[in-house]
Amino acid sequence: MKGISISFLILPLTILTFCSPAFPFCSVTDYGAVPDDLIDDSVAFNAAFTEGGFVFVPKGTYYIRHPLHIPDGIILWGENRRFTVLVVEGPEDKAIEIEGENVSLCNLIIQNVSANIGIYSNNKPRLCIQNCYILNFRIAGIYIEGVEYGGYSHISDSYIGGNRIGVVIMTNEVTISRCRFQSNEVFGVWIFHPSFQLSNVFVFDSIFETEERAIYSNAVNTVIFFNRFEKVNIMAVWVGESARVILGYNYYSGVARKVVSLGGEWKDLDEEEQEH
Numbered sequence: 001m002k003g004i005s006i007s008f009l010i011l012p013l014t015i016l017t018f019c020s021p022a023f024p025f026c027s028v029t030d031y032g033a034v035p036d037d038l039i040d041d042s043v044a045f046n047a048a049f050t051e052g053g054f055v056f057v058p059k060g061t062y063y064i065r066h067p068l069h070i071p072d073g074i075i076l077w078g079e080n081r082r083f084t085v086l087v088v089e090g091p092e093d094k095a096i097e098i099e100g101e102n103v104s105l106c107n108l109i110i111q112n113v114s115a116n117i118g119i120y121s122n123n124k125p126r127l128c129i130q131n132c133y134i135l136n137f138r139i140a141g142i143y144i145e146g147v148e149y150g151g152y153s154h155i156s157d158s159y160i161g162g163n164r165i166g167v168v169i170m171t172n173e174v175t176i177s178r179c180r181f182q183s184n185e186v187f188g189v190w191i192f193h194p195s196f197q198l199s200n201v202f203v204f205d206s207i208f209e210t211e212e213r214a215i216y217s218n219a220v221n222t223v224i225f226f227n228r229f230e231k232v233n234i235m236a237v238w239v240g241e242s243a244r245v246i247l248g249y250n251y252y253s254g255v256a257r258k259v260v261s262l263g264g265e266w267k268d269l270d271e272e273e274q275e276h
Contacts, residue, residue, distance in 0.1 A: 024053030028062070035060020040090070042066035049074055057108065059083040065090025072100030078107035081131045089113035094120040095137075104128040112136040118163070122146040127153040136162040141184075145170035148196050155179060165190050169201055172219075177204040184211055191217040197242060203227060213238055218264070220244045229255050239264040 026048050029035075033044035041062040048055045049070055059079040064086050070076065078084030084107060088095040092114055096105075098121035110118050110132060116139040121127050123146035134141035141163040144153055151171035160166040161182040170193045181188035188208045191201050198219035208214035209230040217224075218240025224247045229236040231254040239245050243264035250270070252258055259266055 024051050025056070026051040026054075027056040027058065029058060033057075033062055035062060038063060040065040042068060042090070057084050057086075061085040061087060063090075064088045064095060067091045067094055068096045069099050070096065070103050070105075073102050074100065075104045075106070076108070077104075078109075081107040081109070081133070085109040085111055087111050087113065088115050088118070091115045093117065094143075096120065098122075098124045098127055100124060102126045104130065105132060106130045107132070109133040110135065110141075112138070116140075117143045119143070121153070125151050125153065127151075129155045130157055132158045134158060134160045134163070134166075138164055140165045140168045140190075142166070143168040143170075144174060145193070147171040147173075160184065160188070169219075170198070172198055173200050175202045175204070176206060177202075179206045181206065181208045181214070182210055186212060187216050188214045189216070191215070191219045191222065192240065193218075208232060208236070216240065217245055218243045222246070225249050227251070229253070229258075232256065235260045237266075238262070239266045 028044050028048045031044040031047040033041040035058060042064050045068050052073060054075045054077060057078045086108060094117045095115040096119045101124050112118060112135060115137060118134050118137045118141045121144045125147050127144060129142065141160050151173045154175045155167065156177045159180045161184065164185045166181045166184040166188045169191045188211050189203060191198060199221050201219045202223045203215060205226045207228045211232050213234050214229055214232050214236045215224060216238040222243060222245040224237060226249050228251045233256055235257040236252060236255050237259045239259060239261040241263040245266040248269035
């Protein structure tokens with residue numbers, strides 16, 4: 001994916017951890033998944049998750065015709081981000097449900113045919129999504145909600161495109177970094193909760209292009225720094241009535257409007273620097 005920086009600095013330590021005898025390791029093929037055979041692999045994936053720990057997915061295409069349920073502590077790791085593909089063509093609502101804390105998904109293409117939501121997490125903190133493609137979901141590619149204090153989730157180095165909304169955030173303490181959002185129908189990122197005030201959502205070093213609206217936030221302490229907004233048809237950032245948003249060091253090209261506020265507070269550090 002051109003224009004997206006990928007960090008491999010954590011890999012040596014990560015691999016050493018995964019190879020430790022105390023850390024469970026299995027492959028989805030150990031439980032019957034066969035790449036490229038056009039047969040449903042959902043049962044094999046869910047069975048591998050019961051092993052716990054690190055679940056490896058060799059490169060190839062796997063068909064997901066029933067929801068995947070991922071429990072505590074699972075690291076679902078594809079062999080190659082460009083050639084490890086999960087085709088979702090059965091579940092109508094949620095393709096992958098996060099049912100535990102400290103779950104990571106890495107190096108996967110998750111390609112939708114049938115589902116509303118790609119990856120769904122409710123009250124499960126510390127979700128990490130890294131080096132993934134999340135494509136063509138009817139409601140949202142990623143939907144994180146429910147943790148009022150301390151979600152501590154992170155989405156990085158991923159391509160999120162062709163969804164109705166790229167990422168829905170209805171929790172606190174979420175960071176999005178080094179991602180590319182492209183051709184999501186309504187919003188790239190939507191940050192809002194109807195019942196409590198969100199806070200501490202950070203969007204850094206990401207690209208938003210060919211979007212209608214890039215980011216909506218109704219969270220206190222929304223920080224939007226070092227992003228590129230290109231060919232955004234309506235607005236780059238929409239500030240909700242209860243939000244406090246800080247923008248800085250962003251690049252805009254072909255953007256109809258940079259910021260629209262519904263009454264919330266916002267500050268653009270670039271404009272302050274130009275004034276001085």
